[in-house]
Amino acid sequence: MNTVLNAAAHADVPPPRFVPGPPGTHITIRGLTKYFAGWPLYENFDLDIPKGKIVSVFGPNGCGKSTLINMIAGLVPIDRGEILFDGKSLKETKIGYVFQNYREALFPWKRTIDNIAYPLLLEGRSKAEVDRRMDELVASFDVKFDLKRYPYELSGGQQQTASIMRALAPRPEVLFLDEPFSALDFEMTLFIREKLQEVFMQTGTTMLLVSHDLEEAVYLADEILLLTKRPTRVAEILAYDDARPRTVETLSQASFVAAKKLSLEIFQREVRR
Numbered sequence: 001m002n003t004v005l006n007a008a009a010h011a012d013v014p015p016p017r018f019v020p021g022p023p024g025t026h027i028t029i030r031g032l033t034k035y036f037a038g039w040p041l042y043e044n045f046d047l048d049i050p051k052g053k054i055v056s057v058f059g060p061n062g063c064g065k066s067t068l069i070n071m072i073a074g075l076v077p078i079d080r081g082e083i084l085f086d087g088k089s090l091k092e093t094k095i096g097y098v099f100q101n102y103r104e105a106l107f108p109w110k111r112t113i114d115n116i117a118y119p120l121l122l123e124g125r126s127k128a129e130v131d132r133r134m135d136e137l138v139a140s141f142d143v144k145f146d147l148k149r150y151p152y153e154l155s156g157g158q159q160q161t162a163s164i165m166r167a168l169a170p171r172p173e174v175l176f177l178d179e180p181f182s183a184l185d186f187e188m189t190l191f192i193r194e195k196l197q198e199v200f201m202q203t204g205t206t207m208l209l210v211s212h213d214l215e216e217a218v219y220l221a222d223e224i225l226l227l228t229k230r231p232t233r234v235a236e237i238l239a240y241d242d243a244r245p246r247t248v249e250t251l252s253q254a255s256f257v258a259a260k261k262l263s264l265e266i267f268q269r270e271v272r273r
């Protein structure tokens with residue numbers, strides 16, 4: 001009886017009116033709800049992600065940073081809600097994804113060059129188009145290693161470089177990066193961080209970056225999205241607008257130090273809550 005009454009009451013509630021984001025919004029998330037094992041991770045979560053910016057996602061352990069980008073990228077199904085890219089669905093949007101674990105991301109049976117070209121072949125590009133795009137990518141990444149090698153013959157940093165090149169090959173509208181540096185040594189982290197910044201400055205691709213390292217999250221970001229503990233909400237969105245290219249000098253600039261300090265304070269406040 002109760003079920004029937006509840007069902008009728010539910011049916012009477014009109015779905016919330018879709019409210020678009022402010023001008024400059026790329027990704028609009030409305031009413032996003034996701035439960036794991038009966039527990040809410042996100043409940044009626046709204047967010048506007050700006051176009052042509054790098055947004056770093058930062059928050060307490062297990063608050064759902066990876067799940068958030070995975071839901072936006074369509075890798076994890078959502079229970080309820082709507083996610084639109086410039087008003088379009090995910091199916092109508094070209095995206096790229098860089099995984100933390102590059103060792104499992106590249107096809108081991110394909111040469112590195114064929115891994116990178118793979119999404120272009122999936123799109124049905126001609127050989128001439130693929131060759132042209134590959135030349136551009138090699139030039140823009142200033143690749144010094146042999147792309148004819150298999151992934152397992154490359155260093156971790158070289159493999160992650162190849163993963164990023166593959167993700168960028170089809171010129172995605174949005175690039176998702178889930179802790180892309182966490183399996184790299186310090187030298188490679190610096191190298192790939194600079195490459196990403198260069199690519200961003202060349203292309204203006206919207207990027208969503210999950211990072212566990214606050215310095216790295218702030219360094220690359222135009223916005224730092226700080227999340228609460230679960231059920232996860234937006235704690236705050238901080239703008240960080242130091243000029244690019246950001247360099248080693250940026251790290252000691254007052255504006256950078258202030259953005260990092262404020263992010264840390266919000267993070268600590270949320271962890272203690």
Ligand SMILES: Nc1ncnc2c1ncn2[C@@H]1O[C@H](COP(=O)(O)OP(=O)(O)OP(=O)(O)O)[C@@H](O)[C@H]1O
Nearest residue numbers: 036037041059060061062063064065066067068210
């Ligand atoms: N497939 C799943 N089944 C059940 N629970 C899951 C699943 N995926 C994620 N979770 C849970 O959802 C929560 C958020 O996970 P997620 O990996 O998105 O968090 P995160 O903020 O990226 O974590 P971390 O800071 O540890 O990297 C965690 O409590 C996790 O255990």
